[in-house]
Amino acid sequence: MRFIETWIPATLVSTRDLAPGIREFLILPDRFDGAAYPVGSHINVSVTIDGLPETRSYSLVGEASSQGLRIAVRRAEDSRGGSRYMWQLAPGARLDITQPSSLLAVDWARDRSLPLFILGGGSNLLISDDGFDGVVVHVDLRGVTVQAEDEYAMVRVAAGEVWDDFVALAVSRGWAGVECLSGIPGSVGATPIQNVGAYGQEVSETIGLPPLRARMSGAVMRLISSCTDTLA
Numbered sequence: 454m455r456f457i458e459t460w461i462p463a464t465l466v467s468t469r470d471l472a473p474g475i476r477e478f479l480i481l482p483d484r485f486d487g488a489a490y491p492v493g494s495h496i497n498v499s500v501t502i503d504g505l506p507e508t509r510s511y512s513l514v515g516e517a518s519s520q521g522l523r524i525a526v527r528r529a530e531d532s533r534g535g536s537r538y539m540w541q542l543a544p545g546a547r548l549d550i551t552q553p554s555s556l557l558a559v560d561w562a563r564d565r566s567l568p569l570f571i572l573g574g575g576s577n578l579l580i581s582d583d584g585f586d587g588v589v590v591h592v593d594l595r596g597v598t599v600q601a602e603d604e605y606a607m608v609r610v611a612a613g614e615v616w617d618d619f620v621a622l623a624v625s626r627g628w629a630g631v632e633c634l635s636g637i638p639g640s641v642g643a644t645p646i647q648n649v650g651a652y653g654q655e656v657s658e659t660i661g662l663p664p665l666r667a668r669m670s671g672a673v674m675r676l677i678s679s680c681t682d683t684l685a
């Protein structure tokens with residue numbers, strides 16, 4: 454199962470400033486039935502950054518409505534360009550987006566007692582010739598947000614970003630801590646699962662502790678740092 458499915462053309466109907474630096478966008482897909490979507494759903498939006506096509510994911514806000522899909526985008530001056538692109542759009546602009554989808558595939562699998570496998574880049578896997586009789590969730594969430602950059606840098610990176618691209622970004626911005634982990638294949642999301650390390654650096658030294666979601670109970674929890682060795 455992939456989160457990203459078919460791209461559909463859409464129109465930006467209107468924008469509304471919700472708070473300083475936060476703008477709501479109402480987007481109407483060309484063929485839109487107003488169907489309800491699961492809580493926690495997001496859409497991907499095709500954006501243009503430095504003349505090149507890129508993809509950004511945004512969570513849907515509010516209830517499903519026949520008027521279209523609503524997202525809220527924070528204007529991040531130091532972002533790689535996604536929020537800047539969104540903010541320069543005026544009503545009537547044409548966009549390509551994906552259908553709403555949700556991480557709740559995980560819940561769907563759990564409720565049916567189906568085996569679940571989270572797939573990153575697939576670079577560290579052997580798949581049996583017998584296949585996998587369960588739900589495979591390919592994590593393709595994108596986005597890098599610099600939350601602080603003074604004495605220390607604090608960066609929020611979506612699990613589907615390519616790890617090596619993130620290392621290259623860190624090096625280009627002068628952030629120390631992951632530079633020895635250049636050239637390692639795979640996704641950002643897989644690195645804390647395996648505590649990826651090389652040449653004396655391990656990601657456990659630089660990655661903060663994101664909230665985790667228990668597969669069986671669905672509970673969201675935070676680990677204390679001494680637990681990360683168990684994860685690795």
Ligand SMILES: Cc1cc2nc3c(=O)[nH]c(=O)nc-3n(C[C@H](O)[C@H](O)[C@H](O)COP(=O)(O)OP(=O)(O)OC[C@H]3O[C@@H](n4cnc5c(N)ncnc54)[C@H](O)[C@@H]3O)c2cc1C
Nearest residue numbers: 571573574575576577578612638639640642643647649650
């Ligand atoms: C120089 C070098 C050093 C390396 N060092 C290490 C190392 O120290 N340790 C190591 O294990 N590998 C290492 N690797 C191998 C590989 O690069 C990593 O395992 C990489 O993190 C795999 O990423 P992936 O996205 O392809 O994961 P996949 O192959 O897709 O998945 C690997 C595992 O991570 C899980 N996973 C993937 N994404 C997520 C997610 N978003 N959420 C939850 N679980 C997820 C999968 O279920 C699976 O169990 C190294 C490779 C090189 C070349």
